[in-house]
Amino acid sequence: MEKLLIFLVIAIVAVAIVQIVRVYELASKLKGDKVEETITKGENKLNGNLFILFMIAFFGSIIWMMIEYGDGGMGEAASEHGLQIDSLLMLNWWIILPVFFITNGLLFVFVRMYLYDANRRSLYFAHSNKLELIWTVVPAMALAVIVIFGLKTWNEIMSPEDEGTIIEIYGQQFGWTVRYSGEDNKLGRADYKMITNDNPLGVITQAHVKGSYEYLDSKIASIETKLTENKIGEEYILPDGKVEELTDKLESLKRQKYRIKGGIDKGIETSVFKTAENDILTKELHLIKGKTYTFQFRSKDIIHSAWFPHFRAQMNCVPGMITNFTFTPNKTTEEVRADDFTIDHYKIINKAHNERKKALGEQEEEVEFDFVLMCNKICGASHYNMQMKVVVETEEEFKAWIESQTQIDGNAPKYWGSQSVVEAK
Numbered sequence: 560m561e562k563l564l565i566f567l568v569i570a571i572v573a574v575a576i577v578q579i580v581r582v583y584e585l586a587s588k589l590k591g592d593k594v595e596e597t598i599t600k601g602e603n604k605l606n607g608n609l610f611i612l613f614m615i616a617f618f619g620s621i622i623w624m625m626i627e628y629g630d631g632g633m634g635e636a637a638s639e640h641g642l643q644i645d646s647l648l649m650l651n652w653w654i655i656l657p658v659f660f661i662t663n664g665l666l667f668v669f670v671r672m673y674l675y676d677a678n679r680r681s682l683y684f685a686h687s688n689k690l691e692l693i694w695t696v697v698p699a700m701a702l703a704v705i706v707i708f709g710l711k712t713w714n715e716i717m718s719p720e721d722e723g724t725i726i727e728i729y730g731q732q733f734g735w736t737v738r739y740s741g742e743d744n745k746l747g748r749a750d751y752k753m754i755t756n757d758n759p760l761g762v763i764t765q766a767h768v769k770g771s772y773e774y775l776d777s778k779i780a781s782i783e784t785k786l787t788e789n790k791i792g793e794e795y796i797l798p799d800g801k802v803e804e805l806t807d808k809l810e811s812l813k814r815q816k817y818r819i820k821g822g823i824d825k826g827i828e829t830s831v832f833k834t835a836e837n838d839i840l841t842k843e844l845h846l847i848k849g850k851t852y853t854f855q856f857r858s859k860d861i862i863h864s865a866w867f868p869h870f871r872a873q874m875n876c877v878p879g880m881i882t883n884f885t886f887t888p889n890k891t892t893e894e895v896r897a898d899d900f901t902i903d904h905y906k907i908i909n910k911a912h913n914e915r916k917k918a919l920g921e922q923e924e925e926v927e928f929d930f931v932l933m934c935n936k937i938c939g940a941s942h943y944n945m946q947m948k949v950v951v952e953t954e955e956e957f958k959a960w961i962e963s964q965t966q967i968d969g970n971a972p973k974y975w976g977s978q979s980v981v982e983a984k
């Protein structure tokens with residue numbers, strides 16, 4: 560209601576202004592004034608000077624923003640390829656910024672220099688080959704540098720010689736699950752049809768196939784019971800719509816079971832089951848500094864985007880396909896925490912954080928830096944909170960952590976040491 564009133568007041572004021580202007584115009588017409596007045600030299604000069612003033616404020620604010628926010632609040636890239644991405648970006652800035660300042664500077668300065676002069680004759684200048692050549696060749700060379708350097712960086716990132724350790728990142732509304740490929744460095748096959756509460760990623764193992772059957776059978780049985788319980792003779796005592804909904808659901812569950820069975824009869828070799836048995840599902844991503852990782856991304860529902868801001872890596876997670884990205888972290892979480900940039904940055908964060916805590920009457924706390932994986936595709940109501948902690952640590956720390964996890968087959972994993980996938984795909 561309040562908003563509607565504010566809107567009405569604004570609308571009425573706007574209408575009133577338009578009407579006043581119209582009255583003024585009509586009145587001056589009646590009085591015989593000229594509606595379009597001639598603009599004096601002084602007024603032109605004032606406008607020219609205002610342009611220069613605007614230019615100074617405009618350039619000043621851009622320079623201030625570059626100094627204040629230019630680092631993006633994230634510090635130096637924490638991966639090998641991230642450093643390359645950053646230098647590629649900086650090269651672009653070094654090319655763009657001088658062009659920006661020169662062209663915009665000329666725009667404003669020329670407005671002031673060439674104020675309207677009734678006595679000046681314009682210059683007729685139709686064509687110059689030299690000028691055409693310059694403004695074609697110079698931008699072409701600048702673009703060639705950007706494109707060649709960009710392609711080189713892209714190829715190095717997307718086609719690495721060694722893929723390292725394979726890890727799956729699985730996105731769904733609204734969270735991430737990590738699947739380590741285990742000692743064999745091979746992710747077991749997965750299928751959305753196999754997804755149950757106990758098998759959130761739909762990984763195909765013998766136990767999970769059995770589990771899926773049981774899960775589907777129990778759901779089928781419960782619907783069948785519901786239908787028979789509500790049947791008297793040949794008639795259902797449920798509303799027609801409800802009966803239709805239940806029979807549709809029943810058919811779809813039976814089809815799902817049939818399709819899983821079809822897949823198994825076609826012969827999923829036992830080796831596939833084996834590669835899945837030693838996979839490890841976790842809710843935190845731990846990485847070893849200096850080791851190369853290839854992430855394979857999948858999504859359960861809609862498109863998400865796995866974004867590792869500190870490693871300068873991002874890749875879409877698309878339902879029905881696997882995408883991938885390779886990077887090598889080059890700093891541990893502890894190293895970044897000890898960095899001067901991070902210490903200063905977290906002082907500011909903690910100050911704001913605790914002011915808010917205090918205002919709410921809550922216990923104050925110190926927040927520490929952590930690498931993070933976030934969703935960078937607006938994917939629904941809780942998109943803002945779709946994140947996961949990422950820890951970069953030493954090999955010993957990782958060994959201790961991974962050995963405290965559980966494999967899909969229920970056994971405790973044994974740390975596998977260095978891994979690599981160099982063979983051609």
Ligand SMILES: [Cu+2]
Pocket residue numbers: 730731732862863864934935936937938942945
């Ligand atoms: Cu998302």
